[in-house]
Amino acid sequence: MAPTTQQPVAPDQAAPPATPPRGKGRPRSAAADLAILDATREALAELGWGGLTMGDVATRAGVAKTTLYRRWPSKNELVVDAVASLFDELEMVDLGSLRADIEAVVAQFATLLARPETQAALLALFAEGSRDPQLRRRIRERIVEPQKYLVQQGRAQAQSRGELGPDLDEVTAAEEIDIIFDTIAGTVEHRLLVSGRPITPAWIHRFTTLLLSPLGHPQEAG
Amino acid sequence: MAPTTQQPVAPDQAAPPATPPRGKGRPRSAAADLAILDATREALAELGWGGLTMGDVATRAGVAKTTLYRRWPSKNELVVDAVASLFDELEMVDLGSLRADIEAVVAQFATLLARPETQAALLALFAEGSRDPQLRRRIRERIVEPQKYLVQQGRAQAQSRGELGPDLDEVTAAEEIDIIFDTIAGTVEHRLLVSGRPITPAWIHRFTTLLLSPLGHPQEAG
Amino acid sequence: MAPTTQQPVAPDQAAPPATPPRGKGRPRSAAADLAILDATREALAELGWGGLTMGDVATRAGVAKTTLYRRWPSKNELVVDAVASLFDELEMVDLGSLRADIEAVVAQFATLLARPETQAALLALFAEGSRDPQLRRRIRERIVEPQKYLVQQGRAQAQSRGELGPDLDEVTAAEEIDIIFDTIAGTVEHRLLVSGRPITPAWIHRFTTLLLSPLGHPQEAG
Amino acid sequence: MAPTTQQPVAPDQAAPPATPPRGKGRPRSAAADLAILDATREALAELGWGGLTMGDVATRAGVAKTTLYRRWPSKNELVVDAVASLFDELEMVDLGSLRADIEAVVAQFATLLARPETQAALLALFAEGSRDPQLRRRIRERIVEPQKYLVQQGRAQAQSRGELGPDLDEVTAAEEIDIIFDTIAGTVEHRLLVSGRPITPAWIHRFTTLLLSPLGHPQEAG
DNA sequence: CTGTAAGCGAGACGGTACGTCATGTCTTATT
DNA sequence: AATAAGACATGACGTACCGTCTCGCTTACAG
Structure with missing residues (x-):
């Protein structure tokens, strides 16, 4: 791992609602x-x-x-927790190249989103979250951030391989991660859940090309 | 096929549910x-x-x-119709360059999605649509397709300006439109509604750069 | 009927909760x-x-x-109405003598109180009524007053027969009716529902004797 | 049978549920x-x-x-015990005449029934008791019998004073006590709890007159 | 002086009923 | 025939108590 690389830390990915502070009566099952x-x-x-x-x-x-x-105080929070664990199966593997890594994680994400419980839950949660800031925070903590962490990881892997240069500064790096993350997540979700079209290896290849092409024009990025 | 061949036609963009065939008794208000x-x-x-x-x-x-x-048979159909008209204000203007056109339409879309009724409605409709194929069809007709039409329009404008080459074949063209459309719509929606971060001119610029960069590497695309 | 006798009027004895003022929509079934x-x-x-x-x-x-x-806003009001109609069957007949009339009405009342739905309801209503003044008022209107009316009727019959002298003044008459009524109702209820002992013709005879005996000592009454 | 024969014994008037047979572990508080x-x-x-x-x-x-x-196995039993002790304050004093004794005990009873916890409890207990024979037995033991004992006492006092003749036979005596008891208890309860009217000294005087009047016509009683 | 057996506060547990709310249908009288 | 009004059957909601249960902790008598 490169010396100055950001040291990403995976956020906690489980833990039921909240551990009761101290046990006086009968403990929860x-x-x-x-x-x-x-x-x-x-x-x-x-x-x-x-x-x-x-x-x-x-x-x-x-x-x-x-x-x-x-x-769980409401359906929303319950479903967040129930669904969050599904996203735990997403993981960034190191396949030796940035393209391969991206394609792998997009494929994983697409597979996950093809499952009926994920479909039903994800958009509904996002929808509810657009009204309820607390729910939105919870969704972000339990579902979105763990996904974003994958982008950080992939980026770090590519940097350690020399495919990407080191971070120029933290702010720019964070912005780049954000834009890449929103693009990957948003596009895959939109195609599958809104446009309702399948995600094939060929589509993944073309989409990855889109994501990678700015790397040939580094002067334009940012 | 001639350059300007693609003759996109805007789908009907309004019309209450369905006109009753003929009037016998009191007409609907x-x-x-x-x-x-x-x-x-x-x-x-x-x-x-x-x-x-x-x-x-x-x-x-x-x-x-x-x-x-x-x-309207149910809440879903009612909200589709109520919200669809909001999307009528999106339009593709010709600002003389592909970048400017894209930035303009992204900005329009972002502005629209910043309105509370749009936020509340859009994801909720998508969510309901993920369960109900009929609703999904209706959403596609009334909301999604009119948006996709903008991408077609922008592409045609760029072709007529010579910024883009003519369509090689219809299938490839449709796929390109699809991927661009899903990327724009999905990314903007994800940033605004899921990540919950604002869309600024700077972000639009960077995002547009991402969209445009494949054009400098035509050999990689597809 | 004697000329100056009080002219008792039977209170309304039925009528569901309250007639809706005027019918605009679908009428209640x-x-x-x-x-x-x-x-x-x-x-x-x-x-x-x-x-x-x-x-x-x-x-x-x-x-x-x-x-x-x-x-009906609550169980209480519902049961009042459901039970009130049971008391409609009580009626004062004219058997030709005060003793016979009293014995008849006590027997009727005892028969009514022996039915299980009456037993279950009456004390429970009284119990709830001891907390809720509105319920108490309703009980009084729908159940108690119609019973008291029987005493008034019996008294009037006896007066018209000459067994009782005419009312000296209205206040005293009302007090006499009250005391007789509370004695009859309270005693019968207490024996049946609290002491849990049957009411036989012999008991009725003895109880009636108790009620009638002051008539031999008019100077002491009041 | 000698005048003072009747040897009434006051039933136990308190004692929490039941003393646990023997103590091994920690004793109950x-x-x-x-x-x-x-x-x-x-x-x-x-x-x-x-x-x-x-x-x-x-x-x-x-x-x-x-x-x-x-x-306590249930609300019912708990309330019986909680309320029973309130009735312990009732006692038969010897004021030298039957009328005075009756008026005193009626006044005591009325005062007791004017207290809100007594009102709330008494009818409710009677109501529950009308469904639950065991509860009814318990009510009788703890509340009703101690009251009836007062009537026995008063009767004995009057007999020792010579105001009343000696018991003719036990059955008749028991029946007389029953009827007097149900009349006093029932009438007072009905006036206070059902009719909802106050019990004044004047009312007590009139009611006592009613109770005493058969004594002037002994030939009719029975 | 150390088990051991019961009492105790706390609070989670499976239930059941509550009274309210929104849905989508229906019945009126009116227009 | 469409309308406004509102009653209707249905079924989920979230809350409140019920009476039972499991904890970890005192007590107190017994060996």
Whole structure:
């Protein structure tokens, strides 16, 4: 790893709602947490966001509604947590070249977004998040940031390989990461979820070309 | 094929649900349609998708629920129609260069997406559309295709200016339009609605550079 | 009937909650009212006050909970109305003597209080009424006053027969009616519902004797 | 049978649920019992029967719900015990004449029934008791019988004074006590709790006259 | 003096009913 | 035939208590 490279740190990627500060009474059942999240994902895939009801999730999980509400104040927060774990499977591998790395991660992302529970959940969460700043923050922490971290990682790998020059300054680097991240995530989501067209290896190749082409014109970037 | 061949045609951009075939009894009030759509946009901006109720829209519009349901079968279709007209203000102007044209349309789109009723509606519609194929079709017809048409227009303008070569074949052209469209729409939406960061002229400049850079490396594209 | 006798007027003894002032929309289903009151009495007899739930009443009546709540704001008011009609069967007959009249009405009252739905309802209503002045007023209007009216009637009959002298003044007459009424109703209820002992013809005879004995000592009464 | 024969014995008038047979572990806190009963009476006066919840009582008493349920199986039994002690204050004094004795005890009873916790509790208990035979038995033991004992006492006092003749036979005596008791208790309760009218010295005088008048016509009684 | 058995506060648990709300349909009378 | 008004069946909502359960901690008697 290059000497001055930014030292990205993966944000925490799990942890149920919040650990109760101290245990006085009966401790919360850990099994219930898992059962609820599983039930949420299952219901989500079957019924979609609109069809998902708290009561149904509770029933599927073999849990009382109260137990559910004790942990998650609303459908939104519940689904964030239930869905967030799906994104844990995304990972940046080092395939030896920037193009290969990008294509791999785009393919991973596309595969993930093709799953019905992800489709139903992701846009719905974004939609709700556009109204509720707290939810938006939670989405960002649990879903978006972990994804962005992949871009940081890929960039660092490319720098250590010498494909990219070192960061000129932190601000510019952050902006570059932002724009690349929004472009990858936004474009893939839009094609799959809005345009409703499949993401093929050929499409990935062409899209990666688009992403990589500025590297031949470094003077224009920024 | 001649350079200017592609003869894009703007799809119909308005028209309330469907004109009743012929009038026997009392004709439908045209004023009601407008009042309903206005009320929908107003309620949408105030309450967001989740807070919007049919009863409330009817009350705001000074109309009975019956009247509302007679015209639009559900909340989804109503909001599509109410929101679609907002997108009519997008238009491709000819500023003399491809970069300027792109920057202008991106800026327009960003401005539109900054309005609260658009924010509330767009992602919510996409979310609902991911479950309901009919709604998806309707969204595509009324909202997505008119936007994609702008890309076609811009491309045609650039070709007529000589900035872009003529279409090699129709399929490739359509694919190029698709990828550019998904990239522009997806990226702008993701930055504004998911990442929650503003779209500034500087960002537009950098993003446009990304879009334009493949043009300097035509051998790599595709 | 004697010339100056007080002219008692039976209070209204039925009428669902309140007639909606004027009918603009769809009128309320009269069948629903009856079905609900029947269902209430049925559920009351089966499950008692504590076991009676609004949801269950609605289901039995084949009616939505909303419909039920639209008419009666709470279990209390509903049961008042459901039970009040049971008391309509009480009536003062003229058997030719004061003793016979009293014994007849006490027997009627005892028979009514032996029915399970009456037992379950009456004390529960009184209990709730001890907290809620509005409910108390309603109970008084719909249940208590119609009973007291029987005492007035019996007194008037006895006066017209000459068994009782005419009223000396209105206040004293009202007080006498009150004390007789509270004694009859309270004693019968206490024996049946609290002491839990049956009311037999012999008991009625002895109790009536108690009620009538002051008539031999008119100088002491008052 | 000799005049003073009847040897009435006052039933036990207190004692928390049941003393655990023998102590192995930590003994139950006696303070908790008192705190719970106090809290119950307090909550009863404030919130009435319907508003009283076990959790609230526990909180007021500074006690865990478990502790409460370990001692009383349900709200009913708890309230019986909490209220029963209120009736301990009733006592038959010897004022030298039957009329004075009756008027005194009626006044005591009326005063007791004027207290809000008594009002809230008494009818509610009777109501619940009309469904639950076990509760009814408990009410009878703890509340009703101690009251009836006062009638026995008063009767015995009058007999020892010579105001009343000796018992003819036990059955008739018991029936007379029953009828007098139901009449006093029922009438006072009905006037206060159902009719909702105050009990004044004048009313007590008139009511006592009613009770005493059969004594002037012994041939009719029975 | 150390088990061990019960009591205790706390609070999570599976339930059940609550009373409210929005949906989309229906019945009126009116236009 | 369309309209405004509003009743209707349905079904989810989020809350409140219920009575039970599991914790970790005192007590107190027993060996």
